[in-house]
Amino acid sequence: xxxxxxxxxxxxPVITQGLPTALWExxxxxxxxxxxxxxxxxxxGVLLHNSSPGGVNPQPALHRVLGAVVNVGRSLxxxxxxxxxxxxxxxxxxxTVGWRAxxxxxxxxxxxxxxxxxxxxxREVSSGKVEAATMMGATRWDVTRKVLLPEALPGIVAGxxxxxxxxxxxxxxAGAVGGGGLGATAMSYGYNRFQTDxxxxxxxxxxxxxxxxxxxxxxxxRAVDHR
Amino acid sequence: MVEQSSAGTALAVRDLTKVFDARGTxxxxxxxxxxxxxxxxxxxxxxxxxxxxxxxxxxLTGLESPTxxxxxxxxxxxxxxxxxxxxAARRRFGVVYQHANLLDxxxxxxxxxxxxxxxxxxxxxxxxxxTELLDLVGLTDRAGNHPGxxxxxxxxxxxxxxxxxxxxxxxxxxxxxxxxxxATTGSILALLRELRDRLxxxxxxxxxxxxxxxxxxxxxxxxxxGAVVEQGRLSEVIADPTTRxxxxxxxxxxxxxxxxxxxxxxxxxxxxxxxxxxxxxxLLRHEGIEADVAAATVETIAGRRVGxxxxxLADATTTDRARDLLEQARLHPEVAx
Numbered sequence: 001x002x003x004x005x006x007x008x009x010x011x012x013p014v015i016t017q018g019l020p021t022a023l024w025e026x027x028x029x030x031x032x033x034x035x036x037x038x039x040x041x042x043x044x045g046v047l048l049h050n051s052s053p054g055g056v057n058p059q060p061a062l063h064r065v066l067g068a069v070v071n072v073g074r075s076l077x078x079x080x081x082x083x084x085x086x087x088x089x090x091x092x093x094x095x096t097v098g099w100r101a102x103x104x105x106x107x108x109x110x111x112x113x114x115x116x117x118x119x120x121x122x123r124e125v126s127s128g129k130v131e132a133a134t135m136m137g138a139t140r141w142d143v144t145r146k147v148l149l150p151e152a153l154p155g156i157v158a159g160x161x162x163x164x165x166x167x168x169x170x171x172x173x174a175g176a177v178g179g180g181g182l183g184a185t186a187m188s189y190g191y192n193r194f195q196t197d198x199x200x201x202x203x204x205x206x207x208x209x210x211x212x213x214x215x216x217x218x219x220x221x222r223a224v225d226h227r
Numbered sequence: 228m229v230e231q232s233s234a235g236t237a238l239a240v241r242d243l244t245k246v247f248d249a250r251g252t253x254x255x256x257x258x259x260x261x262x263x264x265x266x267x268x269x270x271x272x273x274x275x276x277x278x279x280x281x282x283x284x285x286x287l288t289g290l291e292s293p294t295x296x297x298x299x300x301x302x303x304x305x306x307x308x309x310x311x312x313x314x315a316a317r318r319r320f321g322v323v324y325q326h327a328n329l330l331d332x333x334x335x336x337x338x339x340x341x342x343x344x345x346x347x348x349x350x351x352x353x354x355x356x357x358t359e360l361l362d363l364v365g366l367t368d369r370a371g372n373h374p375g376x377x378x379x380x381x382x383x384x385x386x387x388x389x390x391x392x393x394x395x396x397x398x399x400x401x402x403x404x405x406x407x408x409x410a411t412t413g414s415i416l417a418l419l420r421e422l423r424d425r426l427x428x429x430x431x432x433x434x435x436x437x438x439x440x441x442x443x444x445x446x447x448x449x450x451x452x453g454a455v456v457e458q459g460r461l462s463e464v465i466a467d468p469t470t471r472x473x474x475x476x477x478x479x480x481x482x483x484x485x486x487x488x489x490x491x492x493x494x495x496x497x498x499x500x501x502x503x504x505x506x507x508x509x510l511l512r513h514e515g516i517e518a519d520v521a522a523a524t525v526e527t528i529a530g531r532r533v534g535x536x537x538x539x540l541a542d543a544t545t546t547d548r549a550r551d552l553l554e555q556a557r558l559h560p561e562v563a564x
Contacts, residue, residue: 126328131328132322134317136341136345137317146330150330151330151332153332224332225331
């Protein structure tokens with residue numbers, strides 16, 4: 001409970017000491033899961049695209065199975081997914097609390113999302129470019145590595161930006177069930193103990209982080225776009 | 228150029244047939260197409276959309292397997308090849324596309340280097356070859372530009388350099404100038420002719436533009452409904468007034484009919500006894516037939532003066548006499564009404 005006379009804003013130790021730690025935890029779990037998601041999402045996205053009927057290596061069975069798995073991953077609300085995979089989290093991370101453990105559900109939640117964005121970007125690469133490379137005697141691996149991925153890079157970067165921002169949102173949810181970070185702080189002090197100053201500070205920090213990610217993502221996407 | 232053709236056959240297509248079976252409906256896209264292209268020759272393949280041009284090019288390059296028939300490049304039938312052998316055979320073709328199909332992620336120089344990377348050339352050899360090719364197509368100062376920073380004509384020059392990079396035997400051009408304006412088309416065609424003259428490369432051009440055939444082809448194949456309709460050396464095909472190519476390659480703008488009798492005649496056939504517009508009018512006037520030229524197209528194609536003209540008669544009663552005279556001179560008259 002909050003009492004009149006409790007220190008607020010910069011006199012409040014929750015803000016001066018708790019928030020910096022929480023911010024670091026949020027950034028750490030977002031960055032950790034974003035890195036793994038970037039790698040796995042590109043792999044799954046490429047598999048989805050290349051195995052599709054118009055892809056460089058059509059594999060209808062693989063495409064259907066992979067598509068179904070991705071759809072299941074995407075249709076589960078993150079909160080439920082996080083709880084449902086607790087055994088897996090414990091198996092991989094050894095624990096289910098703390099920001100390190102949270103990287104597991106965050107990654108599992110984000111990979112299907114990002115993989116679909118990667119697939120869409122790859123599909124937008126004109127078939128003429130793929131045909132031109134095929135006519136040079138390129139293998140499917142050459143086509144993927146030298147044509148599809150570089151040509152889709154601006155779209156993939158934009159997709160990763162969107163994914164990272166979604167991860168920041170998920171991380172706040174993860175915090176609410178023991179994951180730490182800004183979400184946990186806002187929940188336990190801002191909400192449960194009515195410390196409005198903490199709530200406002202946490203929200204401002206989240207907004208600033210999201211803005212920074214968007215600005216950096218846009219810049220990188222522009223830098224790699226030569227169209 | 229014709230002399231060089233004795234050096235051998237670069238490409239031979241024999242009875243190429245492609246039948247698409249779409250849910251029980253059989254569509255014959257290519258019907259026993261045969262053609263032979265001697266080394267160093269520029270061969271045009273023309274036809275309206277749907278005539279089978281695209282299917283032919285896809286079968287030539289192994290993107291589509293023909294139902295039957297052979298595509299022989301340098302003595303090897305490539306329709307039977309798969310996997311690594313097919314990939315190696317594809318390097319005998321350099322393909323130039325309508326919309327260059329360059330990679331936006333790569334500079335002009337790196338686009339030209341792509342086929343060399345795929346073929347496993349090492350970096351030093353690639354760089355030397357790219358420098359040489361940029362010079363060949365006149366884009367040395369554009370090496371570091373991305374396609375988005377180049378004009379349509381420059382992009383097509385990069386496309387041609389890329390097609391030539393891995394030293395193919397045949398340059399296959401799929402509507403190479405259809406997306407370009409007239410002046411740029413002229414410069415790209417001049418470049419293709421120059422490349423043939425300098426490198427002795429064989430060129431196959433698929434096009435729907437008669438001007439492309441008129442300007443650079445040595446021989447031509449007209450496709451219609453998947454089959455060869457007409458085929459031969461350009462100079463012969465174009466001078467023969469009975470061919471469809473004669474009419475398509477020598478377009479005649481016909482004025483509106485106003486009751487006067489007009490005779491269409493063909494100029495330039497080797498059997499004709501009269502070879503000029505003046506000669507035709509003089510021939511008629513000599514017999515007392517008053518005539519004038521209402522429309523004419525005369526060009527010098529493949530070294531031969533060829534053309535079509537509409538001769539207008541002042542007096543309709545002289546029609547039969549005029550036609551007989553022109554017929555005797557082997558000018559293939561037709562009453563155009």
